[in-house]
Amino acid sequence: MTDILDIESRTGAIKIHGPDGFEGMRRAGKLAAECLDMLTPHVQPGVLTDELDRLAREFILDNGGLPACLGYRGYTKTVCISPNHVVCHGIPGERTLREGDIANIDVTVIVDGWHGDTSRMYGVGEVAPRARRLVEVTYEGIARGLAAVKPGATTGDIGHAIQSYVEAQRCSVVRDFCGHGLGKVFHDAPNILHYGRPGEGAPLRAGMFFTIEPMVNLGKPQVKVLSDGWTAVTRDKSLSAQCEHSIGVTEDGFEVFTLSPASLFQPPIKST
Ligand code: MF3
Numbered sequence: 135m136t137d138i139l140d141i142e143s144r145t146g147a148i149k150i151h152g153p154d155g156f157e158g159m160r161r162a163g164k165l166a167a168e169c170l171d172m173l174t175p176h177v178q179p180g181v182l183t184d185e186l187d188r189l190a191r192e193f194i195l196d197n198g199g200l201p202a203c204l205g206y207r208g209y210t211k212t213v214c215i216s217p218n219h220v221v222c223h224g225i226p227g228e229r230t231l232r233e234g235d236i237a238n239i240d241v242t243v244i245v246d247g248w249h250g251d252t253s254r255m256y257g258v259g260e261v262a263p264r265a266r267r268l269v270e271v272t273y274e275g276i277a278r279g280l281a282a283v284k285p286g287a288t289t290g291d292i293g294h295a296i297q298s299y300v301e302a303q304r305c306s307v308v309r310d311f312c313g314h315g316l317g318k319v320f321h322d323a324p325n326i327l328h329y330g331r332p333g334e335g336a337p338l339r340a341g342m343f344f345t346i347e348p349m350v351n352l353g354k355p356q357v358k359v360l361s362d363g364w365t366a367v368t369r370d371k372s373l374s375a376q377c378e379h380s381i382g383v384t385e386d387g388f389e390v391f392t393l394s395p396a397s398l399f400q401p402p403i404k405s406t
């Protein structure tokens with residue numbers, strides 16, 4: 135996801151893509167989702183987060199992609215791994231995953247210049263019911279956001295659909311990071327806020343590509359970034375979960391580019 139304050143790096147204009155763009159995004163999205171599928175059996179108690187990063191990097195390179203995050207604004211890893219109270223941008227390293235952890239793994243690949251950006255939650259061994267519930271609320275939240283996508287709706291409709299559901303479940307939506315346009319550019323216009331009001335924001339049009347990637351906390355929405363300049367954590371140390379898909383707006387709704395080819399992971403996507 136991208137920092138809300140990052141707007142000046144965008145081109146500003148929202149791009150409208152044609153059939154070639156959809157074809158390119160399908161291939162990039164598929165490789166990104168396959169990478170997350172590939173990691174699934176490796177997410178076990180005791181695994182080194184750096185080992186998961188190495189597996190992801192080699193898988194992407196072996197399959198004709200490039201790791202988009204490697205070297206991006208000084209980031210030195212392929213994936214972000216964000217366990218427990220880490221909201222996003224956790225840096226793989228000497229940290230191992232432990233029994234009972236929940237962790238988001240976020241990967242972005244480039245295939246023929248197109249970006250596929252996706253993340254999902256992994257449970258490590260036995261996971262406590264309240265952590266499982268948070269993950270379920272996050273998945274239902276993104277599903278509600280997706281269901282709002284169609285030409286003529288607005289980015290605010292997406293945010294409202296997510297926020298109203300998540301808050302009704304007594305969880306909170308992180309405000310400091312948002313989804314983003316993508317395509318040949320990694321982080322492009324428009325910002326996709328995961329909160330908002332119906333009818334506000336940019337109108338959606340067929341051919342727009344963007345991510346939806348809500349971060350949901352069990353506690354309060356406030357986050358802080360650690361001194362490494364990347365790792366964002368909940369201020370109140372409450373658990374946080376996230377899910378991300380890259381999508382395209384179609385004439386009658388949306389296409390998800392990052393569905394799991396192995397069906398290891400299917401958030402409940404509702405058709406419009
Ligand atoms: N994949 C993240 C996103 O969803 C971006 C991570 S940038 C990095 O937009 F440099 F931290 F990897």
Ligand code: CO
Pocket residue numbers: 135136251313314345347378
């Ligand atoms: Co993203």
Ligand code: CO
Pocket residue numbers: 135240241242251252253378
């Ligand atoms: Co991402």
